Amino acid sequence: MTKRVRASVLLRHAVGLHARPSIKLTKLAKGFESRIDLGLSADGPWVDAKSIVKVMATKAPKDCVIYFRAEGADADAAVQALVTLVEGDFQDGR
């Protein structure tokens, strides 16, 4: 069953989406089967949330809104986990 899920979350992390937050986000995204995209606006442009190089290259700053869209069987869980990671200031990511 293919699901499409979208969500957005405010990035409050002090340094924005820099190296360590990007690595945590990418590692978490890779744990899901769904295709997951990340964007800095509701209509993109989108980058593959499982690509560490592309995620880090977004250079998302503090206080910006991060948009996720996922498509696949575990899209719900994926988006929820990513939003939780960002909301939790990246403390929960492995």
Place this chain on the structure above:
Amino acid sequence: MSANVGIVIVSHSADVARGTASMVEQMVGREVPLGWCGGDPDGGLGTNVEAILKAIEAAWSESGVAILVDLGGAETNSEMAIEMLPAARRERVVVCNAPIVEGAVMAATEAASGATLDAVRRTAEELTPR
């Protein structure tokens, strides 16, 4: 799931190699087999084939090993070390054309997800301007 690809860091400087390995461990984690070497036995700058072979052994994974190098000799000595490996292993070790620090962190991030050696190398090489 198969074993994670290993990462080897080869610098002319032991400090750079150790520091890069430390960044990988702290930023990505310890689930990626890691080896590093740098400097000559007298504490000066340099790379040597024997130390690279030991680092490959330390990071060995059945899924393969990606090597990140800094300058000149680090690359040629790494290629020489690969040639000296047993044939069965030789095909599963690659030198990435990527900046050593950034490449090691990016490659390890990819490797941590269980990605193939080819995917790990491509991720590191995405950083290299074309």
